[in-house]
Amino acid sequence: MEYTLPPLPYGLDDLSPAIGRQTLEFHHGKHHQAYVNNLNNLIKGTRFADSDLETIVKESDGGIFNNGAQVWNHTFYFEAFAKNPKGEPTGPLAERIGRDFGSFGNFKEAFSKAAATLFGSGWAWLIKDAYGNLEIVQESNAGNPLRTGLKPLLTCDVWEHAYYLDYQNRRPDYINAFWSLIDWKVVEKRFEMG
Amino acid sequence: MAFELPQLPYSYNALEPHIDSLTMEIHHTKHHGAYTNNLNKAIEGTELDKMPIDEILKNVSKHSPAVRNNGGGYYNHNLFWSIMSPNGGGKPSGELAKAIDKQFGSFEAFKEKFSNAAATRFGSGWSWLIDKQGELVVFSTPNQDNPIMDLAEIKGYPLLALDVWEHAYYLKYQNRRPDYINSFWHVVNWAEVERRFNLL
Numbered sequence: 001m002e003y004t005l006p007p008l009p010y011g012l013d014d015l016s017p018a019i020g021r022q023t024l025e026f027h028h029g030k031h032h033q034a035y036v037n038n039l040n041n042l043i044k045g046t047r048f049a050d051s052d053l054e055t056i057v058k059e060s061d062g063g064i065f066n067n068g069a070q071v072w073n074h075t076f077y078f079e080a081f082a083k084n085p086k087g088e089p090t091g092p093l094a095e096r097i098g099r100d101f102g103s104f105g106n107f108k109e110a111f112s113k114a115a116a117t118l119f120g121s122g123w124a125w126l127i128k129d130a131y132g133n134l135e136i137v138q139e140s141n142a143g144n145p146l147r148t149g150l151k152p153l154l155t156c157d158v159w160e161h162a163y164y165l166d167y168q169n170r171r172p173d174y175i176n177a178f179w180s181l182i183d184w185k186v187v188e189k190r191f192e193m194g
Numbered sequence: 195m196a197f198e199l200p201q202l203p204y205s206y207n208a209l210e211p212h213i214d215s216l217t218m219e220i221h222h223t224k225h226h227g228a229y230t231n232n233l234n235k236a237i238e239g240t241e242l243d244k245m246p247i248d249e250i251l252k253n254v255s256k257h258s259p260a261v262r263n264n265g266g267g268y269y270n271h272n273l274f275w276s277i278m279s280p281n282g283g284g285k286p287s288g289e290l291a292k293a294i295d296k297q298f299g300s301f302e303a304f305k306e307k308f309s310n311a312a313a314t315r316f317g318s319g320w321s322w323l324i325d326k327q328g329e330l331v332v333f334s335t336p337n338q339d340n341p342i343m344d345l346a347e348i349k350g351y352p353l354l355a356l357d358v359w360e361h362a363y364y365l366k367y368q369n370r371r372p373d374y375i376n377s378f379w380h381v382v383n384w385a386e387v388e389r390r391f392n393l394l
């Protein structure tokens with residue numbers, strides 16, 4: 001099947017100044033697009049030619065995995081942002097965060113630390129495990145928690161291309177700004193759906 | 195003995211237009227500076243405190259990830275600055291030129307192989323030309339790993355290195371890593387690469 005780049009669910013200026021227009025243009029229009037194009041070229045004539053993206057993420061390796069997982073990861077990352085979202089989760093997700101991390105503040109601190117200390121390129125994730133427990137995991141490069149049976153709820157891209165134009169070497173400043181963009185309604189829905 | 199961030203052997207704008215001044219300044223003061231500081235923190239009060247960096251990296255598998263990551267970052271950037279020059283570019287000469295022709299067929303074939311290793315390294319890392327017991331080898335490593343580490347897949351003496359972490363090129367080239375790699379060839383300090391080769 002031919003994959004296409006999903007449009008951003010907001011305008012290129014809507015995340016400024018936390019994530020600037022130029023960053024979004026490159027991150028979505030060039031990086032995310034390149035992963036889509038590479039994936040389409042790589043799966044031709046392979047057993048993944050007609051697979052859905054989740055199957056590719058779970059079962060492929062090498063270049064097909066790198067590009068397929070990066071398509072999945074970026075779509076998931078961009079989907080969780082909104083212009084001026086509400087500040088904190090509510091309902092069952094908020095309760096579970098309180099249970100598993102002690103407080104929303106503790107969760108934010110632990111997630112921020114995972115994002116800040118991942119060495120090299122990769123992603124920090126909030127996941128729900130098979131027993132419904134929340135955990136924070138780090139994945140290098142294109143890594144994705146679906147491969148180990150975990151359900152992703154939220155991710156932060158810490159490849160340098162996600163923040164270098166806005167923050168250069170100051171990754172912690174990017175992570176700090178990341179919190180102001182999260183549309184918790186999206187994350188709550190992910191938590192409640194299975 | 196704490197490691198020190200070395201001065202660059204040229205000014206921040208010396209490699210313009212191939213590598214821009216702001217990138218050089220942040221790369222040297224912030225990234226290389228942080229690896230230096232974090233390496234010093236990681237080895238403070240340990241038996242590594244008085245060891246040269248090469249000796250630390252030779253047995254790096256015995257030490258913490260902080261020593262591997264920051265020790266690698268410290269060593270790799272030291273080398274990277276030294277193998278570039280505002281008077282660089284062109285081709286190697288002498289024994290190194292002969293060895294490259296012998297190993298790769300031609301200088302152009304070598305360049306293509308090295309550029310390809312740099313372009314296809316997924317994520318952060320480095321592309322290398324090394325001497326592996328008399329044989330020249332081109333390959334890449336992830337993150338700040340390097341060929342003098344005991345845990346490296348391919349080990350040898352580094353002759354040429356190219357940083358392909360996005361911080362090395364993103365301000366000027368953004369997603370266009372291949373353009374950065376092309377520009378790199380204009381600033382390679384072949385005199386230094388030859389000096390390293392002739393030490394062997």
